[in-house]
Amino acid sequence: MSVSENNSVCTIRIGEIEDAEKILEVKNAVISEGKYLISVSEEVNNTLEQQREWLESLLENEKGTLLVAEVNGHLVGWIVFHSQDRKRMSHIGSITMMISQNYRGMGIGKNLVKALINWAEKHPTIEKVSLGVFSTNHRAIALYKSMGFIEEGRKIREFKINENEYIDDILMYKLVK
Template sequence: MSILKTIGSYIVRTGKIEDAEVTLDIQRSVVSEGEYLIAYPEEFTNTLNQQREYIQNILENENETINVAEKDGEVDGWIVFESTQNRKRMSHTGSFGMLIRNNYRGLGIGKMLLQVLLDWTEKNPLIEKVSLGVFATNHRAISLYKKMGFIEEGRKINEFKFDDNEYVDDILMYKLV
């Protein structure tokens, strides 16, 4: 187990195949909230085997990473960085997604995960730009990203439509590393 950062009683470590069940559980939980991810609960059908394969593929790629935040043996959040390697002109870029259990938000876990990710990207000779997309209504996440040096580079207007004809913009942010 590679411990990358310790804050209080939390550690951030490199994810492993054995984290597939807990990361999938966290993802399902966040999807079920209906506020922060694109998929509706009934659309999110990933299986444990698919999650294992996903983590394995991330771990096998030197330009991608997955990290988990753990306290007392319990994983409460995770972050994954996926590179854009399918096109040579974009191979210096990648994007991340981060998921934290609802009751554990606001405790600094997201900041800790994101800092570990940024430290990793700065050491990776290929990665020059880290990107993300975030719902315009996710004010807490946007605030964190800005504090960590991310800049808004664009906005997809009315990108997401909710059941009650409410639309939400997708804010595109980046940081050069």
Template sequence: MSENKLQKSIIRTARIEDSAALLDIQREVVAEGQYFISVSEEFNKTVEEQLEWVKNTLENERETLLVAEVNGEIIGWICFNTQNRKRLSHTGSLGIMVKKEMRNAGIGRLLLEELLIWAKKNPFIEKVSLAVFATNTRAITLYKSLGFVEEGRKVKEYKLNDHEYLDDILMCIFV
């Protein structure tokens, strides 16, 4: 993607009507088999379930869902979700997905920067966390460049086959 196209991208709060497009991107990322815990055959989320999740996220003042759009097409999204527990009310975790053909163009960075701006303005949020496969070095480099630090590692957390495992790296930033 050229610099010119990137300049025409917008980051905005998701809308209910974006649900199907968000699900399509999630299905694409799951099908790649590299960056998501679920594998294709176990990922069966329906449009109705996605719609309900989007609605609930947007209605929660401690959560957000942002989309990246280029020429009217949603090409990526980032969510920040919390748990409904008092002792965890100051923190939450993010998930981010960008269409494969749009990666390495700065879209992930734009989404993360906008999320961090939102988190800093949110009076409830103090800590933004994430988990990332240890093999996802591009993502880890991006997170570190924005100030995230590794706070833990779950060794051999994911079993890919009888002889291959992946560590899960836990990262955070205080806002």
């Protein structure tokens, strides 16, 4: 738990099936911004039932987790860890994080990443946490670097935004064991 500069209380907890609707709302709002995600709005049309099914499968997976951030009781962001099923990749996984626009810059992302790293460090098999981030998402890159993530590669012109605009995908990692 932490307190932001406006005395709002931020709580990080494990996500639950009952969070599906709010998680979907955050996801749809962030995607609709069109700035820093691979998906665009017209590609994402998950129903609430599909979101619940995704959450259920994630929460049943011993090598994955979902953490949510609440400010004064309202779900405003989340981070998910996806693990690999293949034996030779079972020690790694990747994260995806989304935070409602009005709650960025308050330390919520840092709290989510910190809680996720803490979870991964305690996990018996997870050794490496990875992520991909748009090269234009300077705030996220700075956050990940401040949390000990290291750039391990870059996929050049990985995302085509329009006819003449491309964005690189920066690959980052943090060893937790």
